[in-house]
Amino acid sequence: MDKEVNVQFHHALKFREDICIGCSHCMNICPTEAIRVVHGKAHMHANRCVDCGECYRVCPVGAIIVEQDDFENIYNFKTRIALIPAVFTGQFPESVGSKEILEAVHDLGFTYVFEVEEGVEFLNERFNEYFQNNKSIKPLISPFCPAIVRLIQVKFPTLVGSIILLKAPVDITALRTRKTLMDQGIDPKEIGIFYVTPCAAKIVAVKSPVGEEKSVIDGVINMNFLYNKVFKILRQKKDKTEIPGLSPLSGKSVCWSLTHGESDHMNQGRSLAIDEINNVIEFLEKVENEEIDGIDFLELRACDESCAGGILCPGNRFMTADKLRKRALRNESDPDNHHNSIENTGNTREYLLDNCSLNKVLPRSIMKLDDNIAEAMIKMKRIYEMNGILPQVDCGICGSPTCKSLSEDIVQNKAEIKQCIFVQKILEQNDKLDISESIKIMRSIWGENVLDKNSLKDEINEIN
Amino acid sequence: MTTEKMHFEYPVEGGNFSKAGYPSSQVKKTLKQLNVDGNVIKRTVVALYEAEVNIVAHAYKGVIFIDIDTKKIIIKLVDEGPGIPDIKKAMEIGYSTATPEVREMGFGAGMGLSNMNNNSDKLTITSEVGKGTNVEIINYFPS
Numbered sequence A: 001m002d003k004e005v006n007v008q009f010h011h012a013l014k015f016r017e018d019i020c021i022g023c024s025h026c027m028n029i030c031p032t033e034a035i036r037v038v039h040g041k042a043h044m045h046a047n048r049c050v051d052c053g054e055c056y057r058v059c060p061v062g063a064i065i066v067e068q069d070d071f072e073n074i075y076n077f078k079t080r081i082a083l084i085p086a087v088f089t090g091q092f093p094e095s096v097g098s099k100e101i102l103e104a105v106h107d108l109g110f111t112y113v114f115e116v117e118e119g120v121e122f123l124n125e126r127f128n129e130y131f132q133n134n135k136s137i138k139p140l141i142s143p144f145c146p147a148i149v150r151l152i153q154v155k156f157p158t159l160v161g162s163i164i165l166l167k168a169p170v171d172i173t174a175l176r177t178r179k180t181l182m183d184q185g186i187d188p189k190e191i192g193i194f195y196v197t198p199c200a201a202k203i204v205a206v207k208s209p210v211g212e213e214k215s216v217i218d219g220v221i222n223m224n225f226l227y228n229k230v231f232k233i234l235r236q237k238k239d240k241t242e243i244p245g246l247s248p249l250s251g252k253s254v255c256w257s258l259t260h261g262e263s264d265h266m267n268q269g270r271s272l273a274i275d276e277i278n279n280v281i282e283f284l285e286k287v288e289n290e291e292i293d294g295i296d297f298l299e300l301r302a303c304d305e306s307c308a309g310g311i312l313c314p315g316n317r318f319m320t321a322d323k324l325r326k327r328a329l330r331n332e333s334d335p336d337n338h339h340n341s342i343e344n345t346g347n348t349r350e351y352l353l354d355n356c357s358l359n360k361v362l363p364r365s366i367m368k369l370d371d372n373i374a375e376a377m378i379k380m381k382r383i384y385e386m387n388g389i390l391p392q393v394d395c396g397i398c399g400s401p402t403c404k405s406l407s408e409d410i411v412q413n414k415a416e417i418k419q420c421i422f423v424q425k426i427l428e429q430n431d432k433l434d435i436s437e438s439i440k441i442m443r444s445i446w447g448e449n450v451l452d453k454n455s456l457k458d459e460i461n462e463i464n
Numbered sequence B: 001m002t003t004e005k006m007h008f009e010y011p012v013e014g015g016n017f018s019k020a021g022y023p024s025s026q027v028k029k030t031l032k033q034l035n036v037d038g039n040v041i042k043r044t045v046v047a048l049y050e051a052e053v054n055i056v057a058h059a060y061k062g063v064i065f066i067d068i069d070t071k072k073i074i075i076k077l078v079d080e081g082p083g084i085p086d087i088k089k090a091m092e093i094g095y096s097t098a099t100p101e102v103r104e105m106g107f108g109a110g111m112g113l114s115n116m117n118n119n120s121d122k123l124t125i126t127s128e129v130g131k132g133t134n135v136e137i138i139n140y141f142p143s
Helices: A025-029 A054-058 A071-076 A098-107 A116-133 A146-155 A157-162 A169-183 A200-207 A223-236 A251-255 A277-288 A317-333 A346-355 A373-389 A403-411 A421-429 A435-446 A457-463 B022-033 B038-058 B087-091 B100-104 B112-118
Strands: A013-015 A035-038 A041-044 A064-066 A079-084 A112-115 A191-197 A219-222 A271-275 A297-301 B005-013 B061-069 B072-080 B122-128 B132-140
Touching (some): A013 A041, A025 A054, A054 A064, A071 A191, A071 A219, A079 A169, A098 A112, A098 A223, A112 A116, A112 A169, A116 A169, A116 A251, A146 A157, A146 A200, A157 A277, A157 B038, A169 A191, A169 A346, A191 A200, A200 A219, A219 A223, A271 A277, A277 A297, A373 A403, A373 B005, A373 B022, A421 A435, B005 B022, B022 B038, B022 B061, B022 B072, B038 B061, B038 B072, B038 B132, B087 B112, B087 B122, B112 B122
Parallel strands (some): A079 A112, A079 A191, A191 A219, A271 A297
Antiparallel strands (some): A035 A041, B005 B061
16 A cells, blocks of 8 residues: 555644533534543544534534634735635625625735636646546546545545545645746745635645645635624725736636536536535445446535535525526626636746646555554454444443444553443443442543532432 | 454345445455555455345345455355356356346446456356355455
């Protein structure tokens, strides 16, 4: 197998212990079983997390936060560029035009504002070339969604070779912008490119990219943060400002980040678009078994309704998608809209052609039990043994999401079988465990407060 | 350490196409956990799935026996069914017992056995007409 990457993984999702109530909602929803509850707090296994953000959606107290750069960082640069994804324009009422929205971003202190999808036409051409040159790989998988790329690395290591090794539209637009400004004689150190992100995974894609050494983007601004700032400006705005160099997007580009955005424009073979991470996992299982036949291209997105459903998008995902589709239709019917592929001229195009590829994506399997196969077999047998003892209720009281994952945790020395409440009750019946010890175990999982003897004093008689 | 072994068995129901694929799914998961080379996993899963579907399509019932040690995986598929009269001929690319009608629907292209052959390091087929067929697939793990 390919050499695997072994580094500490950066994550944009952070758990705030001071807020977490240890309710385990996040643990139960996590598609890669990356969360455990210890001492009444949710903990993340960094090597398993793919930053899909499902935990963020279900947290009832807001204890899961998405890291964000200080907005003032933009002033570290003389020439400040904001790259805005089209979904941002879909967050606002339809009466507000995309131009007004981008102007408001400009007013916040940026020198230039571009839409991320300006790079789409160029990228679409590269995709179709890529198909020509990689006909033996079926299906090819889009590299668009960083959560999906990471999901494949950790859970479907045999499919890493199917990922198309091309950068995302935001990287193309960032490269183009940087190159154009440098050609105008601007010192590269004075150019700051900031990406407005709809999700946590895209932050990680900038902070610790897969398939490239360092991202071309200098900082990230969370969409919900910018939304509030822009909304305020729109409400108070009086005069119009013109942003230099902004060109209208093609309909295709506007919809690129929506479900079917890519798959509708692959002009070879048969394409399929699947959104929502559990749907993707279900489908990739079948792809891995080679049960799926005749598909040439897979567009896979971690969020329902793709980027319109990103965890940092304040608007309703269905409304956002609909607004973008309407905007695409308007753009297409506008006779003034030429939407040239912006990179069609001169040495910028050459530069992009030289820099649009990704390096090989390496697997980092969370599936393997041990590097040594004999050791792995011993562990696997023990997992089967443990799992045979456990009740298969998947109640999560042990602090692991399923009986199976508790078995794995035990064998990997991260948990004890006594953490299972059913095992405790059986041991108690056999006088092998006394109540004080079982309480101690429960407190080690759920914290001191939940099992405080005095906490239900008044209610106890009533309960009885 | 090198004597570590694992054994699994999966029954196969003739005619139940909707259930086909479970054994290969389980074997895939096991091999991933054992950190076996991805290419070997792929080939094994393809060969096993093809062999399983053959039982489902042609036999009344069968059992799949999986034996894994640190060096290889041995898959034995034993079925009760019509058997194969001429195995050598059945292995030929394009050979098929399917009727033209079935072929028109895209099935029975005669690639099954050769596909199995291409995806196993060692393939042995023995058969008795009117009784059943035994298939043995061996794939070795690169050290």
